[in-house]
Amino acid sequence: MKNLGLNEIRQQFLDFFESKGHTVESSYSLVPQQDKSLLLINAGMAPLKNYFTGAETPPNVRMATCQKCIRTGDIENIGHTARHATFFEMLGNFSFGEYFKEESLKWGWEFVTEWLEMDPNLLWGTVYEEDDEAYAIWRDVIKLPEERLVRLGKKDNFWEIGTGPCGPCSEIYFDRGPAYGCGAPDCKPGCDCDRYLEFWNHVFTQFNRDENGEYHLLDKKNIDTGMGLERIACILQGVDSIFDVDTIKAILERVEEVSGKKFGVLRANDVSIRIITDHIRAVTFMVSDGILPNNEGRGYVLRRLLRRAARHGKLLGIKGSFLADLSNTVVAVSKEAYPELEQRHDYIKKIIEIEEERFQQTLDQGLSILQADIAAMEEAGDTVLTGDKAFRLYDTYGFPLDLTKEILEEKGFTVDNDGFLNEMELQRERARSARGDADELGWEGDPLSALPSAVTSTFKGYDTLELTSELLAISTVQELADGLTVDNAPIKARLVLRETPFYPEGGGQVGDKGVITSEDGAIFNVHDTKKGTGGMIVHVGELEKGSLTRGQTLTAKVDQNLRLDTARNHTATHLLHKALRSVLGAHVDQAGSLVDPHKLRFDFTHFQHLTPEEVKAVEDQVNAQIFAPHVVETFYSSIKEAKEMGATALFGEKYGDVVRVVKAGDYSIELCGGTHLDNTSKVSALKITSEGGVAAGVRRIEAVTGRGFYALYKKLENQVEKTSEVLKTPQHDLIKKAENLMEEHKTLQRELQELKNKLAAGSIDALIAGAKNIKGMNVVTAKIDGADSDMLKDIGDRLKDKLENAVVVLGTPSGDKALFVVMAAPGAIALGAHAGNIIKEVAKVAGGGGGGTPHMAQAGGKDPSKVEAAVKKAIEVLEA
Numbered sequence: 001m002k003n004l005g006l007n008e009i010r011q012q013f014l015d016f017f018e019s020k021g022h023t024v025e026s027s028y029s030l031v032p033q034q035d036k037s038l039l040l041i042n043a044g045m046a047p048l049k050n051y052f053t054g055a056e057t058p059p060n061v062r063m064a065t066c067q068k069c070i071r072t073g074d075i076e077n078i079g080h081t082a083r084h085a086t087f088f089e090m091l092g093n094f095s096f097g098e099y100f101k102e103e104s105l106k107w108g109w110e111f112v113t114e115w116l117e118m119d120p121n122l123l124w125g126t127v128y129e130e131d132d133e134a135y136a137i138w139r140d141v142i143k144l145p146e147e148r149l150v151r152l153g154k155k156d157n158f159w160e161i162g163t164g165p166c167g168p169c170s171e172i173y174f175d176r177g178p179a180y181g182c183g184a185p186d187c188k189p190g191c192d193c194d195r196y197l198e199f200w201n202h203v204f205t206q207f208n209r210d211e212n213g214e215y216h217l218l219d220k221k222n223i224d225t226g227m228g229l230e231r232i233a234c235i236l237q238g239v240d241s242i243f244d245v246d247t248i249k250a251i252l253e254r255v256e257e258v259s260g261k262k263f264g265v266l267r268a269n270d271v272s273i274r275i276i277t278d279h280i281r282a283v284t285f286m287v288s289d290g291i292l293p294n295n296e297g298r299g300y301v302l303r304r305l306l307r308r309a310a311r312h313g314k315l316l317g318i319k320g321s322f323l324a325d326l327s328n329t330v331v332a333v334s335k336e337a338y339p340e341l342e343q344r345h346d347y348i349k350k351i352i353e354i355e356e357e358r359f360q361q362t363l364d365q366g367l368s369i370l371q372a373d374i375a376a377m378e379e380a381g382d383t384v385l386t387g388d389k390a391f392r393l394y395d396t397y398g399f400p401l402d403l404t405k406e407i408l409e410e411k412g413f414t415v416d417n418d419g420f421l422n423e424m425e426l427q428r429e430r431a432r433s434a435r436g437d438a439d440e441l442g443w444e445g446d447p448l449s450a451l452p453s454a455v456t457s458t459f460k461g462y463d464t465l466e467l468t469s470e471l472l473a474i475s476t477v478q479e480l481a482d483g484l485t486v487d488n489a490p491i492k493a494r495l496v497l498r499e500t501p502f503y504p505e506g507g508g509q510v511g512d513k514g515v516i517t518s519e520d521g522a523i524f525n526v527h528d529t530k531k532g533t534g535g536m537i538v539h540v541g542e543l544e545k546g547s548l549t550r551g552q553t554l555t556a557k558v559d560q561n562l563r564l565d566t567a568r569n570h571t572a573t574h575l576l577h578k579a580l581r582s583v584l585g586a587h588v589d590q591a592g593s594l595v596d597p598h599k600l601r602f603d604f605t606h607f608q609h610l611t612p613e614e615v616k617a618v619e620d621q622v623n624a625q626i627f628a629p630h631v632v633e634t635f636y637s638s639i640k641e642a643k644e645m646g647a648t649a650l651f652g653e654k655y656g657d658v659v660r661v662v663k664a665g666d667y668s669i670e671l672c673g674g675t676h677l678d679n680t681s682k683v684s685a686l687k688i689t690s691e692g693g694v695a696a697g698v699r700r701i702e703a704v705t706g707r708g709f710y711a712l713y714k715k716l717e718n719q720v721e722k723t724s725e726v727l728k729t730p731q732h733d734l735i736k737k738a739e740n741l742m743e744e745h746k747t748l749q750r751e752l753q754e755l756k757n758k759l760a761a762g763s764i765d766a767l768i769a770g771a772k773n774i775k776g777m778n779v780v781t782a783k784i785d786g787a788d789s790d791m792l793k794d795i796g797d798r799l800k801d802k803l804e805n806a807v808v809v810l811g812t813p814s815g816d817k818a819l820f821v822v823m824a825a826p827g828a829i830a831l832g833a834h835a836g837n838i839i840k841e842v843a844k845v846a847g848g849g850g851g852g853t854p855h856m857a858q859a860g861g862k863d864p865s866k867v868e869a870a871v872k873k874a875i876e877v878l879e880a
């Protein structure tokens with residue numbers, strides 16, 4: 001057996017299948033494209049589904065890949081089994097309706113025995129119990145002795161998910177020797193022990209399972225195989241677990257270094273070391289594929305893995321952040337096969353750093369709150385953490401629910417899941433009502449999706465904004481209809497035409513609006529256009545008058561002005577994208593985009609806010625390109641040619657063979673399906689209206705063009721005109737005037753303050769003159785009009801400075817209330833004064849109450865007319 005590195009095995013596998021006429025494709029993104037049923041790619045075949053179903057044509061009927069996979073379902077296994085990772089690579093060869101069982105098994109055998117030189121005597125084969133065909137191939141073609149050929153049942157060797165294509169499997173196992181085994185006399189593949197390791201599964205999709213559970217042979221039979229790269233490496237390298245495989249071991253050793261804890265000393269530490277090793281691989285690859293940590297979907301998986309790793313770092317005693325550093329090792333050992341890791345290295349590190357730091361800030365606090373919760377539960381004999389507590393940890397301290405669950409599990413406790421979901425729903429509810437955005441055109445449960453797949457539409461809107469075409473389908477919000485007639489109120493409906501000039505929402509560009517009419521007077525207002533299932537273009541709107549019948553010919557007319565506004569914003573978006581890259585750097589990638597008639601919104605990867613100078617530079621560059629001007633061309637090309645021309649493709653997106661290219665002179669070239677201007681000058685001008693952050697490492701720019709630009713200009717013009725009127729100054733003198741006014745304002749304020757000081761000094765003198773001596777205390781009582789409590793205290797302080805043993809009792813009417821402050825100097829306190837006691841009596845006179853310390857007290861009263869009498873009360877109190 002050859003001892004090969006993980007990277008070498010990958011290459012050997014792909015070379016082998018290339019030599020067998022397979023087209024080798026690089027790994028698809030971890031993010032499924034156009035497949036809403038899947039959160040993350042979990043098998044080599046997942047991104048190829050459309051080739052298997054025939055919905056798309058593959059580049060070749062034979063393909064081979066090494067596919068990045070994530071299986072969150074295996075997360076509990078990490079650190080506990082030798083063979084599971086959340087991120088792993090799957091080697092696979094695929095046949096789309098071409099070769100079948102014999103070639104697949106024969107080549108599999110050839111690869112492992114001849115290329116990898118595995119000992120044939122240690123290899124076993126399994127087949128599905130009813131698959132005599134596969135059994136015969138193993139026995140007669142490969143000549144595997146029958147004692148090493150096992151028939152297994154449906155559970156192990158039949159692949160199916162509900163209805164649809166399915167079929168038997170055949171697996172190759174490696175015998176690691178009796179030392180790993182359970183010792184049972186009938187131990188063989190299929191046994192639960194560790195002796196026989198499954199490493200390559202060949203799936204023969206030969207049936208279609210119908211609703212009644214019956215299997216029908218397919219005309220086009222497919223091959224889909226999957227071999228875990230880490231597992232085969234583990235076998236070839238003769239090591240016990242996938243964590244001992246060369247590349248992964250390098251990461252594990254780095255974890256040991258960073259934590260100062262050795263693997264193999266303490267079981268609890270071992271689990272943490274493996275979890276960190278595994279999760280940092282997953283995290284690095286996910287970020288490199290454009291996933292960002294957040295609270296939903298893929299982003300949540302990423303956040304959960306990252307935070308889980310951070311917490312295990314804490315368990316190992318690591319201080320502070322360490323994951324970004326570890327990702328260096330992941331990149332170093334994987335960049336050969338995944339050059340994008342190196343290209344995006346800085347970006348990946350930054351995102352990990354930001355997310356980890358954010359969590360570190362709340363991790364300790366959250367953990368101690370959870371510890372306290374646990375202690376309280378133990379005392380009360382509870383074992384279930386309430387939903388609101390789990391939600392608080394989630395919402396305020398960033399603890400993914402699964403992390404909370406996991407920590408509780410260590411104590412044998414659980415979380416009230418429903419309670420948590422309930423809190424979550426309540427919060428959503430609050431957010432929703434704050435936004436107040438019920439989607440009137442709600443797109444869930446679309447009746448049109450029940451139509452046969454033959455109903456499709458052709459988009460003609462690149463070349464024309466008006467055409468006549470056949471009405472293929474009508475649906476109301478609830479159901480399909482053959483016809484529709486307006487009685488009195490307009491009817492909400494959706495229409496599908498054979499051909500349409502209406503652009504369906506996509507690529508960040510909103511759907512077109514406009515009107516569809518019939519010759520006999522029907523008017524359907526199109527509020528939005530969407531892509532329906534299976535190639536339909538759906539016009540969403542209201543039938544305002546008349547009636548429609550399926551099969552009828554209608555005239556569809558896009559609102560020209562709105563379309564042009566949108567095109568301005570879309571073409572400007574391309575210019576902006578390019579300008580951002582040239583001003584900020586090549587790390588700028590599109591992270592989201594919205595183009596509508598009113599504005600453009602562009603999200604992109606960048607780590608800090610743009611300085612005003614950068615914003616100006618970007619704006620200037622875009623406008624220079626608008627004025628250049630550039631002719632905008634759109635054409636179709638092969639993806640290869642487009643890339644050679646330097647076209648910007650969206651990161652992580654896989655494109656079909658033929659792509660649409662939008663090119664603005666030599667300045668910008670992008671793959672894009674949107675509707676554009678034919679010349680940049682038609683943008684007219686662009687103005688950035690805002691710049692801000694939306695997520696860690698993602699910035700957002702909003703801008704206006706064309707009519708939006710003009711509207712903005714008019715608004716500013718109006719502001720300047722108004723200002724000019726108010727200041728009675730011609731516009732060209734406004735700045736000078738503003739400067740002068742500010743200068744004057746400053747001088748006036750200074751003078752005012754001086755006057756106030758003088759006035760206060762004068763009145764302080766008057767107050768001192770009026771002080772009464774009571775038992776050695778100098779008592780000042782006064783009503784001061786127009787004061788607030790700060791002013792009263794200020795006067796009190798000054799009096800205390802100037803008068804020995806001062807007791808100051810001040811009051812002021814304040815609207816329909818009264819305010820009092822009493823202060824006593826230390827000398828007066830020594831003589832028995834107590835501000836808090838005095839104020840009680842004083843405030844009572846004005847119908848109020850209050851209190852304070854011996855030095856200082858404040859109170860309010862209900863009757864402002866009693867201030868005078870109230871402060872005088874202090875004299876009585878002190879004399880008594």
Ligand code: ATP
Pocket residue numbers: 071074083084085086087088090198199200201226227228229230231
């Ligand atoms: P297991 O029972 O060990 O979890 P599986 O039946 O889920 O494996 P398949 O769905 O047949 O595996 O996937 C094909 C191959 O991918 C497996 O033979 C294995 O080599 C590899 N594989 C599957 N899951 C993992 C994982 N979590 N980590 C590493 N490799 C895996």
Ligand code: MG
Pocket residue numbers: none
């Ligand atoms: Mg599994």
